[in-house]
Amino acid sequence: MIYTVQKLIPYLVVVFIYLAVAADFWRAAKTPENAPLKLHAAMIALGLLIHGWLLHQSIFSAGFNLGLYQSISVILWLTVLIYWITDRNHQLHSLQAFVLPPAAVFALLPAFASNNHYLPENEGGLFMLHISIALIAYSLFTFAALHALLMAIAERSLHHKPTLIKLPSFPPLMVMDSLLFKIIGLGFILLTITLVSGMWFSELIFGKPIQFSHKTIFSIASWFIYAGLLFGRIKYGWRGLKAIRWTLTGFALLLLAYIGSKFVLQIMLGR
Numbered sequence: 001m002i003y004t005v006q007k008l009i010p011y012l013v014v015v016f017i018y019l020a021v022a023a024d025f026w027r028a029a030k031t032p033e034n035a036p037l038k039l040h041a042a043m044i045a046l047g048l049l050i051h052g053w054l055l056h057q058s059i060f061s062a063g064f065n066l067g068l069y070q071s072i073s074v075i076l077w078l079t080v081l082i083y084w085i086t087d088r089n090h091q092l093h094s095l096q097a098f099v100l101p102p103a104a105v106f107a108l109l110p111a112f113a114s115n116n117h118y119l120p121e122n123e124g125g126l127f128m129l130h131i132s133i134a135l136i137a138y139s140l141f142t143f144a145a146l147h148a149l150l151m152a153i154a155e156r157s158l159h160h161k162p163t164l165i166k167l168p169s170f171p172p173l174m175v176m177d178s179l180l181f182k183i184i185g186l187g188f189i190l191l192t193i194t195l196v197s198g199m200w201f202s203e204l205i206f207g208k209p210i211q212f213s214h215k216t217i218f219s220i221a222s223w224f225i226y227a228g229l230l231f232g233r234i235k236y237g238w239r240g241l242k243a244i245r246w247t248l249t250g251f252a253l254l255l256l257a258y259i260g261s262k263f264v265l266q267i268m269l270g271r
Helices: 005-030 042-060 068-090 091-114 124-158 173-206 214-236 240-268
Strands: none
Touching: 005 042, 005 091, 042 068, 042 091, 068 091, 068 124, 068 173, 068 240, 091 124, 124 173, 124 240, 173 214, 173 240, 214 240
């Protein structure tokens, strides 16, 4: 589908809002005497509203179209929403540097999607619920991965080690660590539900309880990584760099499982 300039305008508005908030954060970071604007939360909320409306139009305008670009855009939309909600209580302003720029890029991609990927609607609400839980789980782990990167920078700054990215402020590391495991714990529950319900729908749609594709293998491997991380947290009190490494490893496997498979099928193979 080729979009006219007029149809591109709302997409560009979302990109502008996300990048403007991120740019103002970096402006304040480089010149601490200049405080960031107090409109960040309101601007992000406006961006979320427009971004969500555009996603609804792109996905549900003709059936249930959830191609690669729409999927990534939904995951980033949910990630920004999780950040926006979490920031109300934990003051994670520095995370804007990681969340908003990729969200701006992927908010624009559905406007240029040429390959539609319609999913079966014959299973009704249960199938939609399965997809929704999966997307929320991926979004939680995306947030956790970005949060882990922020923690890695905070750890290095605390020990006065050089970092490529200089950020002005961090919440206490104990608070960041606690939030990380809360997010991972919730994401792990939703990932478990996704894998179990995915087996059920696989049997209904393909006649097999599970298809051992690379997507399934990477997803299960990621589940074991996060299960091991949560066990290590409960049993041995894992935190800090060890938790960060396990979090990023699990997220990398999820990327290979979900985004990798969609990229191969829809972009490289054109299915």
